[in-house]
Amino acid sequence: MSDKPNSELSTVYNAREIENEIYKFWEENDCFKADSSSKKEPYSIVIPPPNVTGVLHMGHALDGTLQDILIRYNRMQDKEVLWMPGCDHAGIATQNVIEKNLHKKGLSRFDLGREKFLETTWQWANEHKNRILEQFKLLGASFDLSRKRFTLDEGCSNAVKKVFVDLYNKGLIYKGSYIVNWCPRCQSAISDVETNYETEPGHLWEISYALKDQMGAIVIATTRPETMFGDVAIAVNPNDYKYKDLIGKTCVMPLTGRNIPIIADEYVDKSFGTGALKITPAHDPNDFEVGLRHNLAQIKVIDEKGCMMQNEYVPPQIQGLTREEARKKTVKMLEEHQVLVRVSEHTHNVGKCQRCNTTIEPLLSKQWFVKMKPLAKPAIEAVKNGSIKFIPQRWEKNYLMWMENIRDWCISRQLWWGHQIPAYYHNKTGEMVVALENPDPNNYTQESDVLDTWFSSGLWPFETMGWPNINNPDYQKFYPTTTLVTGFDIIFFWVARMITMGLEFTKKPPFSTVYIHGLIRDEFGQKMSKSKGNTIDPVDLIEKYGCDALRFTLTYLCTYGGQDIKISDEKFEFGRNFANKIWNASRFVLMNISKDKIFDSVDTTNLSIADKWILNELNETIKSVNENIKNYRIGEIASILYEFFWSKYCDWYVELSKIEKNEQVLVYILAQYLKLLHPIMPHITEAIWQKMPVKKEKKGILFENYPKYLEKFEFNSDAKKMETVFETIKALRNLRAEFNIPLASKIDIIIDKDENLYSQIIPYLKRLAKVNSIKFEKDSSIKKSACCTVSDTKITVPLEDIIDLKQEIIRQQKKMDKLLGELNSLNQRLNNEKFIKSAPFDVVEKTKNKKQELEAEIKIIKNTITKLS
């Protein structure tokens, strides 16, 4: 592209063409590369690594835009910034994709075997892992791709192994048989946070268990009769008088005839169901606990596929059936045996696999766990003492509640795609060694389970910086990172685990601020999902409206409270229109300034009130943008910048410049503005910047220093004067509209003030209100005229031919009524002694001033009406 200053911008703003060109320019100049040897203050963000299987979605677009804004803003603060990109191997998600592909060919992963399967998956992952980061480029992401990482790459794998071995050696990782959430489809254990509960209609079956050696029976209630074959006891509450005498007795299970004891346990709720509960430790987490307390056996009757096992405990007719079939059959058999006492409708919560929505089977199995309580302690402390701050703060409560009630984390997965657990078993003795390497590959076999994906993502902020080599320059310079930007949906999955792991292994919080934004939803507030078919593809939006338009719109919609964001395609017209406005205004400025001149300063000795006004406005804008970004009020910034450019610079200053212009100021404001906007709309600002006739010492606008508030441009009183001019122009335009006077016919006006008060603004009035002549007379005698007021100034417009005096009286009367209403409410306040006494001085003053203004205005209108009548 031509970076020759002062060359014209193209007539039509073609967003995509410009954006591609500009991104290429940054890439070719290596603009995003972080320098770990820099002396500048560091600022770093690690990207929430998108799934390697993924394609860019609106969530990434928002998350990426916000990160890029922070990165670009801080780069312009002259900090050494690093935005670390990368992907997550996404264990279950990726494996599901590959298995689905195999399934189409009629194959399962077992047909291929582990080695071949992994080979296929790696190949697939390598083909795809660049895709999503390439798509991030379309967002204008200024991340350092030379540092790109993958959670399964060598460095991350080493970090994972080290963490695992260390935690094991510290006694914080253990292996054991526990009830876990088992997904029969994924064929793996999953963690508690990967289990979603859905309310489903079901039944409560009451089944009678006969007492042994005596008359009578005990009736239990269950929602899952098929698990009864794994029963090892009936439990009742020790304080339940109904059952007092039965405790310690034995009963006979229906259908199988096995004998089980009746035990007492506080866990049983007397008021639910029949007050008697069957205990199935191998298939229910609560029963599992009860079983441990009472030393009961654990009888497994459902297998890993969710089918009834073929063992002595399950009746032959039931063996091999699926859970669902088994339930029906069991109920039928119970009916036949006349032990089904009652069936009632009962809605209850059923666990579902987050990945595939299959109903979870609580299953007893051998798994690896991380002991979380000791790790959680410092993680709680770090948030409580403020070394990690959540924005908005309310998420801290959420985080703390979860952390304070944390349970052990099941980290083993019966998958193949992932970090294989570094535990090795002796082929003969079964002896287990946990170590970084296999002690003897001939005699030891590695644990087949892999780790939960979030185990490696939990190390992301430091494993990407070269840890465990703490001398790595990146680690030295950029760790701990500064800000983490993410949605609230992964606070538990990811944020919490990074904090615990970061504190445990680096003794530092991995970031100081967690900026949580809302989720993107469709126009009806529904979560976007492929299966619902309500997704909007950000790539399509970029093609249609441009990247900057997408970024600006999303930013504008991103409010401080972190509310979810409802979007629809048309909403992005907002950003597109704005980009177009910026382009055209800039084009106008570049076309209307002296050629071949460099504007590098503003001469403050020769400024009009309009110049002072806009400089003052810019100053205010700079101040509030800087304040707001520090407080993560990023949406606010978008709206401030929109307002300044459109309603101040374009609507007024650029218009005024058509009458009388100060090229220095015209260019200066635009140049400063481009910098202010650059973090949000990087491409268009860079493109225009390249053509700006200003001094450029840096490689691009992205390296320019972000504008700062300048006291020399404080012009409050002049700015106020200018506001009066605007009020006057607006009043005249308004009058025109009301009398239907076309702009083509110019008007004469009479102002009841001294001429020298207005000398500066006469040209503005002439041009912007299409005024022909201006007279200055205290008391105009023209009767056939309309008038408008600006505070205590009366402007008379003779309208010989047009005016209907009766109508005009009505119009003025209406105005006066409105003003009288306002005056009335002001008087009420001012007549209230308590108001005068307790309200702050400036509020009282303001009210008094307002009152005087109103009174003056009312007086003028009153006189006018008298004159007209």
Next chain:
RNA sequence: GGGCGUUUAGCUCAGUUGGUAGAGCGCCUCCCUUACAAGGAGGAUGUCGGGAGUUCGAGCCUCUCAACGCCCACCA
């Protein structure tokens, strides 16, 4: 059961320590004024979910009720 959020113009939403309500879109009138019709000028529209309280003053603070949404827990 516990926690959180939302309720403001027809729609989508802002509204920072309490000072008397705003934007975009849509709607109505006029205008192709040589940066922009993806534009310009003007206009209409709100008992700020209901009720009570604190205060001179409440969209904002307190209590309460209601509706919707989310998260955690998981009584078979």
